[in-house]
Amino acid sequence: MKRPKKQTGKLLIPIAIFLPLLLVIVSWTAGRRYAIKRDNLPKQSIRASVKASPKQTPAPKIAPNQHQLSSHLMGPTNSELQTKLVTSLRNIGFIGTGIIVKHGQIVAVSANGFANLTTNRRNGLDTTFNINSMQKAITGTLIMQQVVAGKIKLTDTLAKYYPDVSYSHSITIRQMLNMTSGLTMGSMGTGPFVNDEMTITQDIKRLQFNANFYNKSNYQAVNYVLLAGILEKVTGKSYHDLVMQRIVRRLKLAQTAFSYELTDHDLAATSYNGPREAPYQKSLTLDLNQQHYELGTGQIFMSVGDFYVTVRSMLDGTLISKADANILFAGNYGGGFYNRPQSKLANGAGVYFGSTIHVSKDGQSGIILMSNYAGDYNQLKLVANELEKVVFTPETNHD
Template sequence: MVAQYSHGFANVSTKQGNGLKTMYEIDSVQKSLTAGILAQQLNANKVQFTTPLAHFYPRFKPEPQLTVAHALHMTSGLSTKATLPGKTDQAVLAANLRKLTYQPKNFGKFQYTPVNYVLLAGISEKLTHRSYRQLFTRTYIKPLGLKQTRFADALGQTPLAAQGYYAKDYHQKQLTVAKPNWDLIRGELGTGQVFMSVLDLYHAEQALVNGKITGASHDLLYVKKGVYSGGFYVKQPYYQANGTGYGYNGSIAISHNGQNAVLYLSNIQTNNRNQLLTAERKLMVKYGQ
């Protein structure tokens, strides 16, 4: 580790400070980890990048051109208006399949819509007959020895989990406590259900991009052409992912070999996260490539 900085409170009311072991909701950064879980099935030849989504979801039989690769790159033209709540993974998948829309004009074009990764999480479940939570544990938590990683609804009373807050900007002293809607968070299947510490997140992402987890599927998973691939933005000379929601905000920029990275996780959600993204980008350009 070259440098680390912790600031503020994980919990304002108890004066528990933020630190390297503090866990934060990683929100949409989780999509990159979902892509890694699917990579296990790609490496086992249980599915191909060219496999039609209709193979798993009959709802898409009228659109045989939609493939696993289109979902990974978010070029499918599929979208939903909002996160759809659910008490089980099956309920979440069913709700999304009912409500999603296909826009032919957007097919083949990048459009950031989380439902793509909800469907990919469902495909991994269908192929393995295991829950996403079981797959996440088998892929990341156990083999990498992650100690500060939990699903949001399994946090319990651990003081290591930061309380989320809303604020207009990062300098505002008046904070609003974020109160989680567990059904909504469960609805973020594969796209925003996990709490992690900064170091746990780095070790998981490093194992992804250096090929330890993605293996033979690595180069097809992270296509350098385009905008988004495998849960990362790939336009820069490094991979980058962001997450915002439920009172949290975070991001990671990581070199293609996984050696160098700049990460931040915050328990304040604001409308001006570009301040931190700009700082992350400057640090990565100067030190991380």
């Protein structure tokens, strides 16, 4: 009896089709598992893996922490300005980070001292500092955005929003932006923080109206606390959320945070005080309740780069139009800036931090100095005044 012949040819055809299909399925499954696993990694881990890539462009030599800044912000080093900046800050024993900007790019950097002595972390371009009163320009810009949206008028009186304030029927939004309202308040709130509304309610009980300062310049932080409250009333959003949505996320700032939300990721500097020969003698731990009370006027940490991008965006038409910026920042002091013939400037000091910015009217040139040592504040303002004479002149050489 003959055995049936093996049908090997017919079997080979299905196998030839099946094996490649099987390989595709296995490959897709493995890739999908990797993608899911990677997507579930913490964002910090993903960033770290990107930095480790051999294809990553190495950081410019201008500063060790440069990789944290957007590449478009860095320009070629201007040797003349670099020398002037480093020398000027060395002469005052500066502790902090300073930059000079020309044509919208950083061309000089000087970072000195420790951001945190305990952890041996030095100041750099990625260090964030409490900007204190320089925050007022952010509040002013948010107000102007609501003016453009038709929710606020510069001629509105304070009585429309806070009628319990003395003489509020005679005080306009414009006057508050210009620090000519006549309102005064000795100190910010104290005790446990409840919410922004309660903070303003308590401030209203303590503020006073001084007729001698009405329509005259008198720098009083309470004006901007109330402006922050007005923003919350007309938008239905917290001041915090407005800053995050309309400034931080819009500009894609990576080194900006509210002081009461700081984490290790924010690389915030610790502030110090002591004699010049022992500047780290005393450190300060932030009182988070007190930081909440600085509503709209001094509760944000930023790097020098983030703050420059923010200010430039206020002046170049990004956050508000150039015409609206001219209206907002008008006067001896307006919207958060003092005005000079060729520049605008703002200062900030408190909780052992001190900062200053001098910026050209178009936002393309600037000097920003941020310090985490209380002894630097008055001297760094003098340094900025001297640097302005060189930075804002067309004769400065460019490499």
